[in-house]
Amino acid sequence: MIFQKLYAFLRRDFFEKSSYKFNFISSVAGIFISTATFFFIAKLIPGENISSLVPYGGGYFSFVIIGIAFSGILGMFQEGLPDIIRNAQMTGTLEAILVTRTSISTVLIGSSFFNFLMSFIRTIFHLGIAIFVFGMTLGNIHWIGAIIVFVLTVMCFLSIGILSTSFILVYKLGNPFSWIFGGLSGLFGGIFFPIEVLPGWLKWISYLLPITHSLRGLRLSLLSSVSFSQIMPSIIVLACFSLVLLPLSFVVFRVSILKAKKDGTLTHY
Amino acid sequence: MEVIPACFCRFQKDIKTVLNPMNAIEVSGLKKHYPIVKSYKELFLHPFRRNAVTALNGVDLKVKEEICFCLLGPNGAGKTTLIKILSTLVLPDDGKATVCGHDVEKEPWLVKSVIGTALNDERSFYWRLTGQQNLEFFAALNGISKSRIKRRIREVLDLTGLSDVAENRFNTYSTGMKQMLALSRALLIDVKVLFVDEPTRSLDPKASQRMRRFLREELVEKQKRTVFWATHDLNEARDFAHELGIIDGGKIRTAGSVDKITENGNKSLQKVFEDSVVDHDHQDTRMEEQK
Numbered sequence: 001m002i003f004q005k006l007y008a009f010l011r012r013d014f015f016e017k018s019s020y021k022f023n024f025i026s027s028v029a030g031i032f033i034s035t036a037t038f039f040f041i042a043k044l045i046p047g048e049n050i051s052s053l054v055p056y057g058g059g060y061f062s063f064v065i066i067g068i069a070f071s072g073i074l075g076m077f078q079e080g081l082p083d084i085i086r087n088a089q090m091t092g093t094l095e096a097i098l099v100t101r102t103s104i105s106t107v108l109i110g111s112s113f114f115n116f117l118m119s120f121i122r123t124i125f126h127l128g129i130a131i132f133v134f135g136m137t138l139g140n141i142h143w144i145g146a147i148i149v150f151v152l153t154v155m156c157f158l159s160i161g162i163l164s165t166s167f168i169l170v171y172k173l174g175n176p177f178s179w180i181f182g183g184l185s186g187l188f189g190g191i192f193f194p195i196e197v198l199p200g201w202l203k204w205i206s207y208l209l210p211i212t213h214s215l216r217g218l219r220l221s222l223l224s225s226v227s228f229s230q231i232m233p234s235i236i237v238l239a240c241f242s243l244v245l246l247p248l249s250f251v252v253f254r255v256s257i258l259k260a261k262k263d264g265t266l267t268h269y
Numbered sequence: 270m271e272v273i274p275a276c277f278c279r280f281q282k283d284i285k286t287v288l289n290p291m292n293a294i295e296v297s298g299l300k301k302h303y304p305i306v307k308s309y310k311e312l313f314l315h316p317f318r319r320n321a322v323t324a325l326n327g328v329d330l331k332v333k334e335e336i337c338f339c340l341l342g343p344n345g346a347g348k349t350t351l352i353k354i355l356s357t358l359v360l361p362d363d364g365k366a367t368v369c370g371h372d373v374e375k376e377p378w379l380v381k382s383v384i385g386t387a388l389n390d391e392r393s394f395y396w397r398l399t400g401q402q403n404l405e406f407f408a409a410l411n412g413i414s415k416s417r418i419k420r421r422i423r424e425v426l427d428l429t430g431l432s433d434v435a436e437n438r439f440n441t442y443s444t445g446m447k448q449m450l451a452l453s454r455a456l457l458i459d460v461k462v463l464f465v466d467e468p469t470r471s472l473d474p475k476a477s478q479r480m481r482r483f484l485r486e487e488l489v490e491k492q493k494r495t496v497f498w499a500t501h502d503l504n505e506a507r508d509f510a511h512e513l514g515i516i517d518g519g520k521i522r523t524a525g526s527v528d529k530i531t532e533n534g535n536k537s538l539q540k541v542f543e544d545s546v547v548d549h550d551h552q553d554t555r556m557e558e559q560k
Contacts, residue, residue, distance in 0.1 A: 008410060015398050016397050019398075093392075096454070101381050101411050101458075102411075263303065264350070266358060
């Protein structure tokens with residue numbers, strides 16, 4: 001039954017999103033333009049001579065493309081998930097959904113399912129354009145390492161998304177998780193440059209962000225032809241983040257639902 | 270070991286139901302206060318003071334099964350809050366409420382399996398989806414199996430007269446059609462109690478009449494469901510309710526059959542309503558709690 005419900009959310013979002021015909025074309029054009037921009041920037045940076053890029057295969061173009069492509073998934077969970085719930089509050093559909101026989105956790109996962117699939121496809125598309133149009137090269141891909149890192153990454157990002165949504169349910173706007181994880185991840189998460197270039201004390205901020213370990217693990221798995229033991233530290237850190245963040249996010253979410261129901265503001269915006 | 274007591278309890282409950290028919294809705298001592306958002310000045314001067322507005326102030330009410338019950342009251346009387354509590358969307362501060370014997374606070378899942386709601390009709394649909402696609406989505410969320418969804422939707426659309434426009438986008442529907450689609454959605458599952466909040470609010474006289482007849486004649490008299498209908502239209506309540514209650518200032522002022530309330534027609538409903546809502550100071554329900 002839960003799969004039928006998830007499928008219903010997927011179908012609803014597909015019909016709704018596909019009714020905006022130009023949206024798909026503009027999003028593909030956006031991916032192409034950003035990839036091309038970094039391709040030409042990378043031509044100015046001879047990666048082989050930069051020691052901080054050597055562990056990731058040496059090229060700046062492949063380094064930054066992995067960063068941009070996978071950080072989109074973080075953005076989807078962190079901004080997209082609370083936005084979906086807030087939109088449902090504003091359009092009034094949340095109230096109609098909450099009186100059905102569907103648990104709130106299913107509503108949450110179902111609501112983000114289509115966007116997650118789309119951001120995953122966008123990531124693959126990003127990598128595809130980079131490889132087949134701009135000649136990005138991958139190393140000997142460590143598939144098992146990449147899949148484990150990716151799954152743990154999704155669990156961490158989902159937790160951050162649930163924490164953000166909990167805040168939105170109670171306080172409606174001004175989500176602090178958005179700038180804590182979003183703002184800091186852009187600067188310290190190693191999306192655009194290796195964190196090795198940061199001063200020592202700033203590196204500590206990087207280590208506290210899940211995206212740093214996600215991108216490190218993914219780059220090592222996809223670009224560097226390394227063994228599993230070299231990916232292991234990233235996996236351990238991400239597993240620890242998941243073990244703490246996922247249960248915490250569900251508890252916070254449950255408390256926020258109770259508070260919103262008590263305050264009578266569950267469907268307010 | 271646990272099977273015997275469980276069976277026995279169910280049997281005991283069934284016998285109890287036969288001997289003593291259950292009310293569709295029972296509410297006792299229900300209270301609800303909403304916190305008021307403070308201004309910056311007040312936040313600075315009184316950071317720990319909690320302001321609240323009283324929405325329900327000890328509601329007691331019993332609604333029989335298979336009747337059309339109208340809850341009459343002026344704006345801000347507490348009608349919508351009561352419906353939202355009974356639909357499990359808002360938690361009460363105090364008191365108890367049951368729907369078909371299920372506690373709204375402790376057994377929300379069971380309550381949801383017997384109720385349908387048409388509360389916020391126009392805004393609660395996906396405007397770029399068709400009526401059919403909207404209903405398919407909500408049917409799946411209500412746990413209707415894939416094999417039954419299409420048949421069930423056809424049945425409710427035939428009932429509400431929307432079969433011909435099922436494949437049209439919701440944003441092309443008239444206000445009356447939107448209201449009827451909201452009822453279609455509420456009837457997707459085999460509901461025992463249907464909550465409707467001012468369903469004729471923005472309808473023309475002809476569409477209003479059709480909606481009222483549908484609620485009373487089709488749903489209550491033919492299909493034997495209970496309709497809990499919030500309204501502030503006295504004529505609507507007088508003509509279509511089997512029983513009604515007048516709520517104001519978060520309290521039920523009077524309740525019963527139309528004949529009983531109007532003393533077999535000796536008093537007009539208008540007079541009863543005015544007496545009920547004027548005799549107390551419902552303007553100043555704001556409550557300040559200091560901590």
